[in-house]
Amino acid sequence: MTSQQVAMPRVSGGIYANMCDVLQSSGTKVLHFVVGLVALLALWWLAIFLVTLDPSNSQFKDFAPRAAFEALPALWQDGIIPDAISSSGFRLGMGMFLAIVIGVPIGIMMGRSLWFQQLTNAPFQFLRMISPLSWEPIAVVVFAGWEEAIIFLIAVAAVWPVAFSTAAGLAKIDPSWFKVARNLGAKPWHMVTRIILPAITFDVLTGIRLALGVAWIVIIPAEFLGVTSGFGYAIQDSRESLEYSSLMALLVVIGAVGFVLDSAIVMLIKRYSWHRG
Template sequence: MRAPSGGNGGNAARLWPGIGGLAALVALWWLATGAGQAEGLAARFAPSATLASAAGLLRHPDLWLHLGVSLRRVLLGLAIALLAGVPLGLLVGGVRAVDAAVSPAFQFLRMISPLSWMPVVVMVLGVGDRPVLFLLAFAGLWPILLNTAAGVRQLDPRWILLARSLAATRAELLMRVVLPGVVGSVLTGLRLSIGIVWIVLVPAEMLGVNAGLGYFILDTRDRLAYSELLATVLVIGLLGFALDTLARWLHRWWVPS
């Protein structure tokens, strides 16, 4: 009988290829900026200058202020997307007539880039947080809605028949059978939404706001602080990676493989 492999060994086996890929990416970056011999603008984008700027930024209170504002917007946008997407997904997935009526419209709206709404949203909602939150919620809505609907369709019909045979009310059927059964699908949609919302966040914050990571990128450009600009881009990537890791952990915790 084959002995199960140790958890630490399996984690290490998965970790090292990832570290190697990141090292290769840094090496390509180093070569693309002149392998340490570049001058002028290219030198400002070199890994050494960027990492030095990143270390300085992490000690600067302004970065944490902008970071906190952006994270608050992301969480609010995702909360709005969840509050709208889960009920709509339950309805679309559970009622065929609703699915037939609204799915073409939803598919049409889903294919419109959220950023294309920026001029319209600013004219209607003005400048500030409201247009940014609308764009984030609009971007994050569709993965949650579609995955929730798919989760409802994949429910084992025997569980629903069993609940009905036990005279369960609609509310009991929803709370005890449907919602627990679709949580894994909702978390999958949430993970996809986090990636989309995080991508939309930065350009959305470049219009009509005075705080946030997108605003901070424009500020570094205007100050010609190019190494700080690239360092901010790295911080955005690291934060996005951390949010995606958290979403994956939540999914594994709820739906163990």
Template sequence: MSGKPSSSLLQGGLGVAGLLCLGLLWWLGVHLFGSPDGLSARFSPEATLASLVELLGRAELYEHLLVSLKRILVGLLLALLIGVPLGLLIGSYRPLEAATTPAFQFLRMISPLSWMPVVVMLMGVGDQPIYFLLAFAAVWPILLNTAAGVRQLDPRWLQLSRSLSATRWETLRQVILPGVLGHVLTGVRLSIGILWIVLVPCEMLGVSAGLGYFILDTRDRLAYSELMAMVLLIGVLGFALDALARGLHRRWAHA
């Protein structure tokens, strides 16, 4: 038991060291290849951190953040509502899996961002095209992981359910859903990473709020240190969301 905390501390220390090395490379890149009085100085860690502290004191930053988090949540919920039922069906019926796998693999390989012009023409600007693009990006890991979870269910569980004369709904609720929950959570974690990457360019679709919009605003105002501060903040928030998803998955695995 005593080895686990020390191992966790060691891993945490190594992680912090890696982040410090990344920061050092950033500082060296700016100061070795840029001029102290030039444009590159606005992208330095010192200027970025000063702007980040200033931004954290502004109410507008939190308004943009809440808008972006809302879009992430809606996109993820839509992906769950579509991906989990489809994954359950595909994993349960081999003919359906054979019929849909080529089409799904084809669609999965199309970048969600390539749909941006089409979606804007059909839906206009605003939240609706963003929700569509986010759901399209997030649905595939959830769908495929759910289907894989169904295929890996222990057949003895299903046989036991049938021997007890359980209805399909009871089998789904008591056997299948608990059995695939770990795979669904894995798909959710992967989807969150994809959503966070796709969100920023999606928020450049003519909307007036969100982290992606705020980055464009800092560029237009030539506030480059604020732009770098937003890039840094987006990285920190994405890391926190991934850590939250990993924590939920770990908690379920040890439950």
């Protein structure tokens, strides 16, 4: 028997062990996911159950999980959920696009230029601490329509996590990388494309993840007024129509869409970051 024939079972055994580890890890994650959702639903049901023990609070039965899930098919068939996903998704996408296009270059300048960082740190921190929704009255006056105003509010909310995460990632780059690159004849564009962007991918995507969470929170109240589409409008309409089961169903959909968006960014972080090792 040759040495290669002896080694084959060991290789197969190693692959089998790795597959078992992956399956076990995936199974554990799925179990945690299911248990967490079940616990959340149980708390939701228990809260409504305790409230409705008092006969005078019987109207709160429409807030229960069963009523919410029973309302989901009708909301989908009537086009309320698809239209809300389309409208809110477009506004979110445009606002995030502007935040990334503006935030990443600002972050690179903050991380690469000490004088620019010192000059802009105080005003940027000041602007970052202003609630995005506080800009709503000004946005309505400045922009021609509510569509543009909402996109502006999303961009204002999302630009700061992107910019500061980019700057933090750039600050962690070893300065010797740039010296070596210059000695090898690298141009400024090479510095950006071959050193800066690959090195800060993890931090940029992390900033985008944080920005996405903030933007998804901001877009709902921003759609309460002035527009006739989106999740915010659908919630407002359900409240005014006293369709509380539909209102709760929309909250479930908002949470689900937000979870999917966040999970997509996490997958990108794991896929494209050099930190994944």
